[in-house]
Amino acid sequence: MDRSNTVRATLVDASDHRGGWTPTLDARLSALESPVGEALGPVLESVADEPDRITIVPDAHYPFHPSSGMVTDPAVVGAVLEQLSWRTDATLAVAGASTEYMPFERTAAYLGYPDLCERTGAELVDLAPESGDGDTTRHVFPVDDRSVAVSVPERLREDTVLVVPSLRPTDEGHVAGGMRTLGGFADAVAEPAATAVAATRAIEPACCLLDATTVYGDEPYAANALFAGPTPLVDALGASLFDTGFDDRAIELAPDATETATGVEPDSGSAPQIRVDPVGRAATDPTVDFEAQLDTLRTRLQGGTLPSSDDTHPAVSIAYRLYAAVGGDAVPPQLELRGGS
Amino acid sequence: MLSSTIGRLTGSDDLALGVLGVGNIGMVHLKSAHSMPGVEVRAVADALPENRARAERAGVPQTYDDYTTLLEREELDAAVIALPPFLHADAVERAAVAGVDVFVEKPLARSTEEADRMLDTAREAGIAVGVDHTLRYQPDMIGVKSEFEDGTVGHVPYASITRLNDGPLGRPPVENAPPSWPLDPDAAGGGSLLELGIHCFDVLEWLFGELEVQDASTDSTLDIPVEDAATVLLRAPETETSITLHCGSYQWEQLPEVNTRLRLEGITGTISNQDHLPQNFYAGAAKSALTNVLRRFTDDEPDVFGPTFYLQAHYEALSAFCEAIREGERPPIDGEDGRRSLELAETAAELAAEKNTAELDPVEVTR
Numbered sequence: 001m002d003r004s005n006t007v008r009a010t011l012v013d014a015s016d017h018r019g020g021w022t023p024t025l026d027a028r029l030s031a032l033e034s035p036v037g038e039a040l041g042p043v044l045e046s047v048a049d050e051p052d053r054i055t056i057v058p059d060a061h062y063p064f065h066p067s068s069g070m071v072t073d074p075a076v077v078g079a080v081l082e083q084l085s086w087r088t089d090a091t092l093a094v095a096g097a098s099t100e101y102m103p104f105e106r107t108a109a110y111l112g113y114p115d116l117c118e119r120t121g122a123e124l125v126d127l128a129p130e131s132g133d134g135d136t137t138r139h140v141f142p143v144d145d146r147s148v149a150v151s152v153p154e155r156l157r158e159d160t161v162l163v164v165p166s167l168r169p170t171d172e173g174h175v176a177g178g179m180r181t182l183g184g185f186a187d188a189v190a191e192p193a194a195t196a197v198a199a200t201r202a203i204e205p206a207c208c209l210l211d212a213t214t215v216y217g218d219e220p221y222a223a224n225a226l227f228a229g230p231t232p233l234v235d236a237l238g239a240s241l242f243d244t245g246f247d248d249r250a251i252e253l254a255p256d257a258t259e260t261a262t263g264v265e266p267d268s269g270s271a272p273q274i275r276v277d278p279v280g281r282a283a284t285d286p287t288v289d290f291e292a293q294l295d296t297l298r299t300r301l302q303g304g305t306l307p308s309s310d311d312t313h314p315a316v317s318i319a320y321r322l323y324a325a326v327g328g329d330a331v332p333p334q335l336e337l338r339g340g341s
Numbered sequence: 342m343l344s345s346t347i348g349r350l351t352g353s354d355d356l357a358l359g360v361l362g363v364g365n366i367g368m369v370h371l372k373s374a375h376s377m378p379g380v381e382v383r384a385v386a387d388a389l390p391e392n393r394a395r396a397e398r399a400g401v402p403q404t405y406d407d408y409t410t411l412l413e414r415e416e417l418d419a420a421v422i423a424l425p426p427f428l429h430a431d432a433v434e435r436a437a438v439a440g441v442d443v444f445v446e447k448p449l450a451r452s453t454e455e456a457d458r459m460l461d462t463a464r465e466a467g468i469a470v471g472v473d474h475t476l477r478y479q480p481d482m483i484g485v486k487s488e489f490e491d492g493t494v495g496h497v498p499y500a501s502i503t504r505l506n507d508g509p510l511g512r513p514p515v516e517n518a519p520p521s522w523p524l525d526p527d528a529a530g531g532g533s534l535l536e537l538g539i540h541c542f543d544v545l546e547w548l549f550g551e552l553e554v555q556d557a558s559t560d561s562t563l564d565i566p567v568e569d570a571a572t573v574l575l576r577a578p579e580t581e582t583s584i585t586l587h588c589g590s591y592q593w594e595q596l597p598e599v600n601t602r603l604r605l606e607g608i609t610g611t612i613s614n615q616d617h618l619p620q621n622f623y624a625g626a627a628k629s630a631l632t633n634v635l636r637r638f639t640d641d642e643p644d645v646f647g648p649t650f651y652l653q654a655h656y657e658a659l660s661a662f663c664e665a666i667r668e669g670e671r672p673p674i675d676g677e678d679g680r681r682s683l684e685l686a687e688t689a690a691e692l693a694a695e696k697n698t699a700e701l702d703p704v705e706v707t708r
Contacts, residue, residue, distance in 0.1 A: 023562075061515075062510075062513075062515050063510055063563055064510070064512075064513065065562055065563060065591070068593075070513055099515075100518070101515050101516075101517065101518040101519070102515075102518065102519070106521075109564060110510070110563045110564050110565050111563065111564065112563075112564040115564075171513070171514040171515075306513045306514050307512060307513060307514075307593065307595070309514060309516060330372040330373065330375065330376045
């Protein structure tokens with residue numbers, strides 16, 4: 001496990017690409033190969049020593065197009081798999097979790113994971129609590145002065161896990177992050193934030209690689225950045241970029257998790273101490289002003305939220321229903337009260 | 342049935358209508374029919390309990406969980422078929438047995454072959470087939486046609502149409518499980534070409550006359566089994582117009598905006614559908630709403646879905662069909678029109694597939 005308060009950051013060279021998105025998977029893989037290796041750095045060497053199985057856990061919650069920033073770019077996962085396949089004979093896997101809306105098998109297929117996995121012989125597994133694919137074990141952790149019980153897939157406890165989240169907000173306006181990505185695999189009765197923190201403690205990911213190649217704030221932005229480090233720390237960095245700061249419950253609950261992960265006690269209050277260490281192109285390319293790029297990323301993400309629901313704004317719906325009642329018009333189905341009259 | 346009087350089955354002055362499938366678009370048809378003078382919605386059928394409950398809340402007196410039973414038990418003059426495409430042929434066959442005219446949601450069928458079978462069945466049974474191609478009824482398209490017919494830009498050597506929408510996978514936040522049939526080529530018959538392109542083919546032939554498909558390409562932005570983007574090069578011999586058509590089910594749709602662009606580039610200027618849409622949707626909607634409220638006090642009929650032009654177009658399309666049935670006339674957009682749009686989409690899909698196959702073929706190296 002990476003035990004430091006440092007997040008490694010690097011940039012992907014996109015200078016020879018037109019537009020903010022490269023549609024060809026091979027071209028993205030090629031561009032990501034070095035930066036992924038640089039961001040993971042020593043972690044890559046240490047996990048490669050693991051003899052058994054290494055499981056990558058991307059944000060693949062729904063088949064949104066990766067150019068939207070709403071899911072991890074499968075090419076980032078592909079680059080991690082390639083880096084590992086060169087260094088280790090361990091079995092490689094990519095894990096996801098089916099949701100109430102979408103089976104992981106379908107999401108993975110639409111995002112192109114089967115082909116990607118085939119290249120390195122990695123297996124693709126659905127470890128959702130309801131999937132019945134493998135055993136789960138129950139663990140209890142103190143979170144915020146209370147005990148939180150989570151059941152997580154035994155497999156994620158046994159394997160060396162690299163979590164690869166996207167940099168985007170959740171429906172509730174928190175940073176999606178590594179902890180919440182892992183929380184998606186947990187069965188618990190606690191609130192989602194506490195579940196995410198407890199699941200992270202149970203799984204003990206070796207590292208979190210934050211895919212900020214394309215991020216989503218109020219709109220997608222091709223940031224071409226990667227951040228790697230202990231999961232709570234990387235999540236705290238992500239939250240700070242959105243300026244949601246420590247209103248994010250999972251981050252608020254995470255300082256002690258950060259301490260557990262890094263061995264470094266937060267200096268004061270609830271704010272984990274984060275040092276961002278530019279590596280690779282971010283550190284060596286004289287044409288790159290990394291601090292300026294980080295500021296731009298912060299500006300683009302600040303206060304970012306997901307689009308409003310497909311449903312029209314509630315005020316418009318209410319006004320339309322009032323108009324329809326007075327004007328004798330029909331109410332469009334999209335503006336109807338759900339489940340009511 | 343192309344009879345000259347309605348109520349041949351029902352004995353009523355109102356046109357007795359059934360709605361088969363009350364998902365999103367079926368619900369629009371149901372609400373349209375409910376508001377239509379001289380039309381009585383007798384029953385709806387839908388496999389999903391939540392859809393049936395919604396229809397009951399909308400005032401439908403009888404609901405069924407399958408359309409077969411509805412057609413067997415209810416005495417109808419016409420039925421709206423708003424089921425997934427793989428059920429259209431079966432529903433038309435059963436309507437034919439019951440002698441009920443049908444208004445079929447687009448695409449009429451999954452292939453021209455299937456459409457031919459459906460139309461043969463309908464012909465033999467003597468039932469009328471209408472198809473829901475709504476673009477012709479949108480005020481912006483009517484405005485474009487009017488300008489074009491008036492010759493306001495002279496000869497039009499080039500036109501372009503783009504229709505973009507979100508596909509079944511939608512956009513965040515995720516709130517519903519997406520239906521699987523739109524991404525299943527066997528169930529849907531295809532992707533974006535049949536979902537969106539088919540509207541464009543219909544409106545283009547309405548404007549320019551018979552079209553020839555010259556070239557096409559299709560693409561999928563994700564690893565899905567149907568195309569979610571298509572670009573087609575067309576030629577209209579009668580008006581000597583070259584046309585490009587692009588349809589895509591990949592864009593996050595932001596209601597109430599509907600992303601359809603039609604431009605006719607003429608000798609003296611451009612005709613654009615954007616010039617026939619309200620500059621500000623909400624201001625336009627508010628004006629329509631106010632007009633409708635005033636009409637109520639003057640006892641005039643309100644425009645149904647007044648503030649939403651694209652839903653109003655669905656109302657107009659169904660209303661025109663019902664009027665034709667009532668008068669014993671051929672539906673204004675009939676099965677042959679639906680088949681023709683399907684034929685153009687099919688030709689485009691075949692051309693694109695040939696090209697894709699050619700790209701995949703290994704290059705033969707000769708020494």
